Structures are given as structure tokens and as C-alpha cells.
Amino acid sequence: MKIAVCVKYVPDATGNRHFQHDKTVDRVGVDGLLSELDEYAVEQALQIKEKAGSPDDVEVTVLCVGPEQAVDAVRKALQMGADDGVHVQDDAIAGSDAIATSLVLAKAMQRGGGADGAGMPYDLVMCGMASTDGAMSVMPAMLAQRLSLPQLTLASKIETQGAKVRIQRDGDDATQVVVGEMPLVLSVTDQSGEPRYPSFKGIMAAKKKPVKILTLSDIGVDAGDVGLSAAWTVVEETTARPPREAGEIVKDEEGSGARALADFLATQKFI
Amino acid sequence: MSEILVVVDHVDLPEGVAIKKSTYEMLTLAARIGVPSAVFIGPKAKGAGVAEAVKRYGAQRLYVVDDEDLKSYPVAPKAEALQQLVEKTSQSGGVGAVLITSSAEGKEVAGRLAITTGSGLITDAIDIEAGDDGPLTTQSVFAGSYTVKARVTRGTPIITVKPNSAVPVEADGAGQVDEVAVTVSEAARGARIVASQPRAVTGRPELTEAAIVVSGGRGTGGDFDPVEDLADALGAAVGASRAAVDSGWKPHSYQIGQTGKNVGPQLYFASGISGAIQHRAGMQTSKTIVAVNKDEEAPIFELVDFGVVGDLHTVLPAVTEEVRRRKG
Numbered sequence: 331m332k333i334a335v336c337v338k339y340v341p342d343a344t345g346n347r348h349f350q351h352d353k354t355v356d357r358v359g360v361d362g363l364l365s366e367l368d369e370y371a372v373e374q375a376l377q378i379k380e381k382a383g384s385p386d387d388v389e390v391t392v393l394c395v396g397p398e399q400a401v402d403a404v405r406k407a408l409q410m411g412a413d414d415g416v417h418v419q420d421d422a423i424a425g426s427d428a429i430a431t432s433l434v435l436a437k438a439m440q441r442g443g444g445a446d447g448a449g450m451p452y453d454l455v456m457c458g459m460a461s462t463d464g465a466m467s468v469m470p471a472m473l474a475q476r477l478s479l480p481q482l483t484l485a486s487k488i489e490t491q492g493a494k495v496r497i498q499r500d501g502d503d504a505t506q507v508v509v510g511e512m513p514l515v516l517s518v519t520d521q522s523g524e525p526r527y528p529s530f531k532g533i534m535a536a537k538k539k540p541v542k543i544l545t546l547s548d549i550g551v552d553a554g555d556v557g558l559s560a561a562w563t564v565v566e567e568t569t570a571r572p573p574r575e576a577g578e579i580v581k582d583e584e585g586s587g588a589r590a591l592a593d594f595l596a597t598q599k600f601i
Numbered sequence: 602m603s604e605i606l607v608v609v610d611h612v613d614l615p616e617g618v619a620i621k622k623s624t625y626e627m628l629t630l631a632a633r634i635g636v637p638s639a640v641f642i643g644p645k646a647k648g649a650g651v652a653e654a655v656k657r658y659g660a661q662r663l664y665v666v667d668d669e670d671l672k673s674y675p676v677a678p679k680a681e682a683l684q685q686l687v688e689k690t691s692q693s694g695g696v697g698a699v700l701i702t703s704s705a706e707g708k709e710v711a712g713r714l715a716i717t718t719g720s721g722l723i724t725d726a727i728d729i730e731a732g733d734d735g736p737l738t739t740q741s742v743f744a745g746s747y748t749v750k751a752r753v754t755r756g757t758p759i760i761t762v763k764p765n766s767a768v769p770v771e772a773d774g775a776g777q778v779d780e781v782a783v784t785v786s787e788a789a790r791g792a793r794i795v796a797s798q799p800r801a802v803t804g805r806p807e808l809t810e811a812a813i814v815v816s817g818g819r820g821t822g823g824d825f826d827p828v829e830d831l832a833d834a835l836g837a838a839v840g841a842s843r844a845a846v847d848s849g850w851k852p853h854s855y856q857i858g859q860t861g862k863n864v865g866p867q868l869y870f871a872s873g874i875s876g877a878i879q880h881r882a883g884m885q886t887s888k889t890i891v892a893v894n895k896d897e898e899a900p901i902f903e904l905v906d907f908g909v910v911g912d913l914h915t916v917l918p919a920v921t922e923e924v925r926r927r928k929g
């Protein structure tokens with residue numbers, strides 16, 4: 331069995347995330363890391379591998395589309411235990427929208443060819459529930475559409491039995507049990523189980539694991555179909571929100587805090 | 602003016618259909634950029650009732666797509682139905698945009714629809730206005746630290762809209778019912794829903810729709826009574842931080858933040874919550890923010906319009922009493 335886990339390299343949320351002059355996110359001049367929520371997908375992929383009858387027959391490949399530095403995200407996943415990496419890296423990709431990113435990811439997956447209808451070698455395509463920067467939560471559905479695969483998304487619990495997959499999806503209005511058969515796209519939430527930390531052994535082993543670097547021409551994508559100029563959306567304006575004006579903060583002494591707060595709520599017409 | 606399709610966000614109940622407020626908000630936004638029509642994917646028999654409701658918010662038409670054949674499969678069939686509707690309607694005049702609620706499922710439907718219709722996609726819009734080159738959207742990104750204005754440049758703009766982004770305005774619509782037949786591909790039936798457990802009814806407003814949200818964190822120590830009493834006094838929804846959810850004090854459907862619900866109420870009242878970046882990501886667009894926390898250094902105080910340094914177990918009940926007294 332082959333599993334592809336899509337991992338994104340994102341600017342550190344605790345750092346200074348900002349836009350550049352061309353209104354794209356600065357992904358090079360700031361500290362970046364493996365999008366935290368993708369660690370949950372890596373964790374679940376590793377658990378599927380470990381629970382398999384013969385774990386050696388399950389291969390976990392991490393797939394990343396991003397700038398040169400993004401290899402850090404791939405390395406982190408390899409340190410956790412993934413087997414190898416594929417990194418699609420091409421200057422023409424910078425500034426891509428979700429449509430183009432999904433095209434690159436899908437083409438990169440189909441590159442190996444495959445016997446099934448999806449024309450790709452992977453039985454499972456796994457994703458996080460959202461990136462921590464764009465946070466659109468659309469990539470898994472877009473990949474399912476492009477690859478004509480079933481989507482089992484936003485899983486908080488996962489069970490596999492042969493090619494059958496069964497998940498719990500905590501939806502907006504109901505908790506559902508959704509089933510499907512591989513090959514399929516599976517995205518997992520942060521309720522699926524805490525991701526492991528790389529062990530010392532894992533860190534050492536990762537140094538020897540292969541990471542294949544692919545360009546757009548390697549995966550058969552025309553540079554004119556991706557990147558900022560080809561985006562189907564355009565950002566007209568980005569404005570840093572002015573820092574919130576410091577509010578009034580009072581110390582509660584013998585009920586004074588509650589009265590002051592009730593006064594505030596009354597002047598703001600909430601009572 | 603081109604037609605704007607608003608997908609009716611609803612929950613199907615045995616006795617009818619609960620239409621979510623975001624539907625009316627989107628109809629109001631749609632009227633700014635074109636002629637609003639609504640799309641109801643649900644039981645055909647309930648179409649007339651939905652038409653009565655949406656026409657009061659300006660819907661000229663209601664397209665009804667019977668869901669008998671769709672409802673056992675998540676996301677994909679809805680996206681196919683909308684694609685067919687967009688193509689059909691485009692032949693008879695042109696669709697100016699499709700508006701869908703920014704819920705988990707709504708965003709996934711939108712993502713697929715964007716690909717199949719060859720259109721650009723904008724998610725989590727908090728405002729839409731008419732622009733010279735088509736609808737101009739506003740998004741709040743990076744946990745609220747930036748505001749972005751964007752527009753779609755190709756195909757039919759597919760826009761998901763966060764609940765609470767507009768005040769619904771009543772307007773006269775015709776509400777003409779148009780039944781639409783759609784076909785669902787085999788590929789769209791690859792994932793099947795085999796069990797569904799609806800959320801327990803709380804009797805309180807829906808978290809993402811509520812005008813006021815009172816939330817509790819680890820600081821409650823597991824006792825949510827003060828939080829819930831205050832919420833009920835204010836007519837508010839109850840939310841929780843991930844720490845409170847992970848502790849098992851509240852179900853995950855209460856969680857506010859990056860991996861929970863995204864709320865933008867008129868008033869957000871945080872109690873015993875420190876204000877971690879992941880929590881902020883889900884509440885920072887709130888208009889007014891109030892916090893009670895016993896640590897004056899808690900980062901939540903950087904966000905507040907009004908804050909009380911104190912023990913929530915004494916402050917909250919006292920506020921509740923004041924609210925009840927003043928409301929009479």
C-alpha cells in the first residue's frame with residue numbers, strides 16, 4: 331500500500347506574518363515550519379502503517395509544494411517516520427491560488443502513473459484539516475475532484491480494514507460515519523490523536539531518507555497555468571489591522587468589577 | 602443585472618426545515634451585486650415553505666433540487682448539482698456569483714464547484730460589495746491581523762461567506778419556485794454516509810449565528826454553570842476553548858478557534874481563557890470583546906474593550922445578577 335501525505339510549509343504563526351509588495355505572503359523572509367495541522371495527517375498515516383499486517387509493505391510518502399525552504403516541512407515529517415519525500419519546487423508556482431495548488435498536487439501524484447482509475451500509484455491521499463496560513467480547508471475536496479476519488483474528510487476517528495475505510499466526521503450539524511473504499515482522499519482533524527515528536531533515532535534516520543525534487547515540467551504542468559499571474563483570484567488590497575485600542579481593564583474588589591462590567595455592557599446596549 | 606445564486610443553508614427536521622440566518626445574510630449581500638436567487642437542496646415537498654421564507658429577503662426565484670438521491674453522500678453530489686444549475690442558468694442569462702455559507706461542508710462544496718466550473722474561489726468572506734470588475738470581497742486573515750480585499754477574475758465567482766457578515770434586510774422577492782433535475786455521477790457516490798447523529802439541541806442560539814457568545818476555558822475548572830447562567834441572562838450562545846473541550850467539559854461542537862468554530866458576534870465574552878493565537882483565530886473578528894481572567898498578564902487582555910481582573914467564579918455570578926436586575 332502507498333500513502334501520500336500532503337504537507338504544507340507555512341510562516342510561523344507566532345512570528346511576523348505579513349504580505350509583500352505584490353500582495354503575496356512572504357514565505358521566504360520569515361521563519362517557516364510544517365503546518366501544525368498536517369502533523370496529525372502524518373501521525374494517522376504512520377499509525378495505519380504500524381497497524382498493517384506487514385508494515386514494511388506500507389510506504390508513506392510526504393508531498394509538499396513550496397519554496398526551497400519548504401524542505402524543512404518534508405524533513406520534519408520524515409523525522410516523525412515517513413519513508414520518503416517529494417518536493418515540487420519551481421519559482422513559477424509562487425503566488426498560486428488554491429485552484430493552481432490543487433492542480434500541482436494532483437499532477438505530482440499522478441506522475442508515478444498507476445493501474446486504477448485515478449491514474450496514480452497511491453491508495454490513500456492524506457491531508458490536514460486546514461493549513462494554518464490560508465486556512466481555506468478546500469484542498470482535500472479539490473484533490474478528490476481532480477483525481478475522481480471519494481472524499482472522506484475531516485475525520486476525527488479512522489478505521490481501515492483492507493481497502494475499506496470508515497471515519498467519524500464531526501460535521502456542522504451532525505456527527506456522521508462515512509465509509510469508502512481505497513483509493514480515496516482522507517483528511518484528518520486535530521481530534522484524531524496527538525502527533526508524535528520525532529525521536530533521536532528518527533532524526534538521525536531522516537538524514538538518509540530520499541527527497542525527490544520535481545519541477546513543473548517534471549510533472550507536466552505548464553508554468554503559464556500556475557503562479558500569481560495565472561491565479562483566478564486577485565488580491566486588490568491588504569491592510570494590516572490597526573492594533574486594537576487598549577481597552578479599559580479593572581481589578582475586581584468586592585464586586586466592583588462586576589458592577590463596572592455591567593455598566594460597560596449597558597452603555598454598549600447589550601443589556 | 603446578473604443572477605446571484607445563494608445556497609440555502611438549512612437543517613432538515615422531521616417537521617420542516619430550519620433555515621439558518623446566514624441564508625438571509627447572503628441574500629442581503631447578493632442584492633448589492635445582482636439579482637438574488639436561492640437554491641434549496643432538500644426534500645422537494647418542502648420547497649414551497651422555503652420559497653415563502655426566502656422571498657421575504659429578496660429572492661426572486663427558488664431553485665429546488667430534490668435531495669432524495671443525494672443525501673446519503675457527503676459534499677460531491679451537491680457540488681455536481683450546483684455545477685449543473687450554474688451551467689443551465691448561464692445559458693439563460695448568466696450567473697454573477699454563487700454564495701455559499703463558510704461551513705466545513707460549504708467550503709468543500711465550493712472548492713469542487715470552482716474546479717468543475719473553471720472558476721476562482723474566495724473563502725471566508727466577511728463582506729461583499731459591487732466593484733467595477735465584479736464582486737469585491739473582504740476577508741480577515743492571519744488571526745484577524747490583516748484585512749484583504751480580493752475578487753475573482755475567471756469564471757463564475759464562487760464565494761463562501763462567514764455567518765454574521767451582514768444584517769439581513771427584508772426585501773420583496775417573487776420567490777418563484779423552479780424545480781431542477783440533476784444527475785449524480787457514480788464517482789460522487791464513492792463516499793457514503795452510513796450513520797448520522799444530529800447535534801443535541803441546547804435551546805440556545807447557534808454558536809456561529811449568535812449576537813452574543815459567552816465562552817469558558819480552563820479557568821472554569823470544569824464548572825460551566827457560571828458561564829451558562831450568564832449566557833442565558835444575555836440570551837447568548839455558549840462556547841469553549843480547546844483546553845475545556847480536551848478536558849471533556851464540553852463537546853467539540855462548542856470549541857472556538859482555528860480548529861473549532863469561527864465566530865464574529867457583536868459581543869464576545871471570554872472567561873478563564875488565556876487568549877492563545879489558535880483561540881484568537883476563531884473570535885478576533887468579534888465587534889466587542891470582554892474578558893474575565895484572574896491573571897492581569899493574560900494575553901486576552903490585549904484584545905479586550907473591557908476586562909476584569911478577577912476570579913470568574915465570583916465575577917460571573919455577580920454580572921449575571923446585575924444583568925438580570927437591569928433587564929428587570
Ligand SMILES: Cc1cc2nc3c(=O)[nH]c(=O)nc-3n(C[C@H](O)[C@H](O)[C@H](O)COP(=O)(O)OP(=O)(O)OC[C@H]3O[C@@H](n4cnc5c(N)ncnc54)[C@H](O)[C@@H]3O)c2cc1C
Pocket residue numbers: 335336337338339355365367368371393394395396426427428429431435456457458459460461463464465466467468469470563722723724742743
Ligand atoms: C491569507 C490567505 C488567504 C488566501 N485566500 C485565498 C482565496 O480566497 N482563494 C484562493 O484560491 N487562494 C487563496 N489563498 C491561497 C491558498 O491558500 C494557497 O493556494 C494554498 O496553497 C491552498 O490553500 P490553503 O493553504 O488554504 O489549504 P487548505 O485547503 O486549508 O489545506 C488543507 C490541506 O491541504 C494540504 N496542502 C495545502 N497546501 C499544500 C501545499 N502547498 N503542499 C502540500 N500540501 C498542501 C495540506 O495537507 C493541508 O492541511 C490564500 C492564501 C493566504 C495565505
Ligand SMILES: Cc1cc2nc3c(=O)[nH]c(=O)nc-3n(C[C@H](O)[C@H](O)[C@H](O)COP(=O)(O)OP(=O)(O)OC[C@H]3O[C@@H](n4cnc5c(N)ncnc54)[C@H](O)[C@@H]3O)c2cc1C
Pocket residue numbers: 366367520817818819820821841842843844845856857858859860861862872873874875876877878879880883893894895896899911912913914
Ligand atoms: C494545532 C492546534 C490547534 C488548536 N486549536 C485551538 C482552537 O481551535 N481553539 C482553542 O481555544 N485553542 C486551540 N488550541 C490550543 C491553544 O493553543 C491553547 O492551548 C488553548 O486555547 C488554551 O485554552 P484556555 O485559554 O482555556 O487555557 P489556558 O491557556 O490554560 O488559560 C486558562 C486561563 O484561565 C485563567 N484562570 C484560571 N483560573 C481562573 C479563575 N478562577 N478565574 C478567572 N480566570 C482564571 C488563567 O489565568 C489563564 O489565563 C490549539 C492548539 C494547537 C496546537
